[in-house]
Amino acid sequence: SLWAVADCVGMRFLSLNAVADCVGHALARFAICLAGMSLQRARGRHSITLFKNRYKITGETLGFGGFGQVVVGEDTARGGRLVGAKIVSLGKLSNEAQLRREAAIMRRAASKHVCAVYGSGVWHNRFVIVQELCSDGELGKLVQERGALGEDAARGYFHQLIDGVAHLHSVGVIHRDLKLENLMLTHGGTALRIIDFGLAHEYLPLTTGGFAEFPLHKRCGSLFYAAPEVYTPDEGYSYRADVWSCGVILFAMLLAFLPVDHAAHTDWRYAEIHKAQLSGRCVVAAALSRRHAPLQLSQPACELLNQLLRTDPSARVSSADASEHAWLGAENTGGASVHACEGSSAHLSGGLGGLASDLERDLHAGESFAATSRSLSHDGTMTVLDEAEGSWSTPHRRTPPLTAASVCRALDVLPRRNGDGPSQRKLRA
Template identity: 35%
Template sequence: MSAAKVKRVVGKYELGRTIGEGTFAKVKFARDSQTGDPVAIKILDREKVLKHKMSEQIRREIATMKRIKHPHVVRLYEVMGSKTKIYIVLEYVTGGELFDRIVHHGRMMEDEARKYFQQLINAVDYCHSRGVYHRDLKPENLLLDSGGNLKVSDFGLSAISQQQVQGDGLLHTTCGTPNYVAPEVLNDLGYDGATADVWSCGVILFVLLAGYLPFDDSNLMNLYNKISVAEFTCPPWMSFSMRKFITRILDPNPMTRITIPEILEDEWFKVDYKPPVFDDEDDTSLDDVDAVFQDAEEHHVTEKREKPTAMNAFDLINMSKGLNLGSLFDTDQLDPLEMLVCTCRLRGSLPHNA
């Protein structure tokens, strides 16, 4: 038999192949050794996090995702830390990015785009109800599971309601991806996280239906000018109701822009709408997050390397005391005594010269 590969184990998780890699993190496929369930583990280098002063941003992302337990949001199960690494244990999503779906297959028919938009709005509405604003919604941050259902990910730029601490009750950090960012985010006068997220959802819906961006320009200032006045043109294949709906979402005035409760009542949106049913209990504990970012040594995990013991066929048979070996023998050729002797030899109970 070929030599067994060395296993890397962190806590109760056995690490596998690398499935993603960025500047500060690597994502590995892993499996819960207790349940056998697949997970994705995001591994961050603690020294790099501290060097680039990213501790607060990452802590916020982890704390945010632990507050969100929704079928259309990537689930964060737990976070662990060692002396050198931070391990974020996430739901393993197998269907890739919605962005790739658009790149490879182009624009969608209205029914398909509506399904994804319904799932997106339902997830964003839930996040807002928990005081969480994503602030970087785009197709690259929308994953698909094995059933083709949407999963919102990457809360790295998210904000929670407690962060709206200035006297005007608004957020003031300019962030997000330029093509998807709301005009009020760009004017540096403060913005409401909920209405800004709605704008980004509208841009995503346009991309799904058109196959291209509503606002695009190689010159950043020209792009910002187009966004500030919502200068876009709907393609001719969009229905009238669709154009009307898009225009209400991509309203440059956040005060008159359609809200999520109004979206939920829109006739185009309501077609075949089935909100997900799920357990909404809020029993979130942030103890593991506190332990990791306070660098509590008593909670450190170690990454172990284990070389599994090589096993041959006889070892496997010996492990199964109740194994029926009858199919290994031609019972017409062996009498009961011979069968017993052969079975004992396979299990190591008799020497081979018996």
């Protein structure tokens, strides 16, 4: 940089303004170098600072989202109690009003199964939501690592989930993005907390009691978990869209794969489930038949899944009734193995289920991978098609589908197309 300044001074035709520009560029480069060295020394840790003169943001990053991250902090007013701080940069894709709305909904929906909010506000052009620290990871990661959890473990988590969702609905809140990645674990992995209310909708309370409820039409959420009526929003949807998502979560915990790629008739998996329901067959048996796997679940578990995954929302069980289902009151059914069913993958793989037979079936059926990918953002979430409700959508991180891609490469069942790079082939997988 100093040589550049010297060259500028030595060249007679350059004005003093040009010299000043060179000096400015030199100082800017120097500042960038200092910032880079500072970040390298930090190794993912945030500088010690205070938010609202109470919360000390000092900890390491726990996770990243579409527009922000969650870091560990301390509540100095509570003796250094550890908290989680969700920090979102304010900009075109996220504004202060939207984030304040999210924090307000979480306070309204407060319960022992919803991540608690302690404070929120603007801090250095970022919006911070200080919330309960859930340090034991996502429920989705647990399912990825262990495969099928078995009925006893799944019952404990699902009981907390459906109780939390029933409470949300009782106070007029629809989450609209329930999935394994939005369920955090705490207290040694035994307690479940619902997080991420960025897509939630709240009905206004009436003075006479109840809420001013009306059908929602905004197409949003996560592709693998969204209810069928969300894909056909002409008639609208309501609370029972969350119930479908709960059914997908329970299905994944018990069987270690997701029942559908997306709940629309363009997905043959969904078409099979819909056909099975019309003929009175078990949803679980229909899903396992394509994998040539035996049914290892108890009858009460299958009955609950059938009620949660009804393709007709009017026939689907409510969250309140689901929370009272007999399976949740069972002690030890002994009807399920802690491993995945024989012949199925022991791990989730981004909604494909991890079996090449499903992919081969797609190819023989002529399913359009491009049509599916158009409904996805770069990280595998549904894009919002309608902003009429004044809500907002945030792409949510999910685990890359490495297992499915590995199976495709190993068995060479994924066709290669001219002009496709690795990222395009991975997206189609």
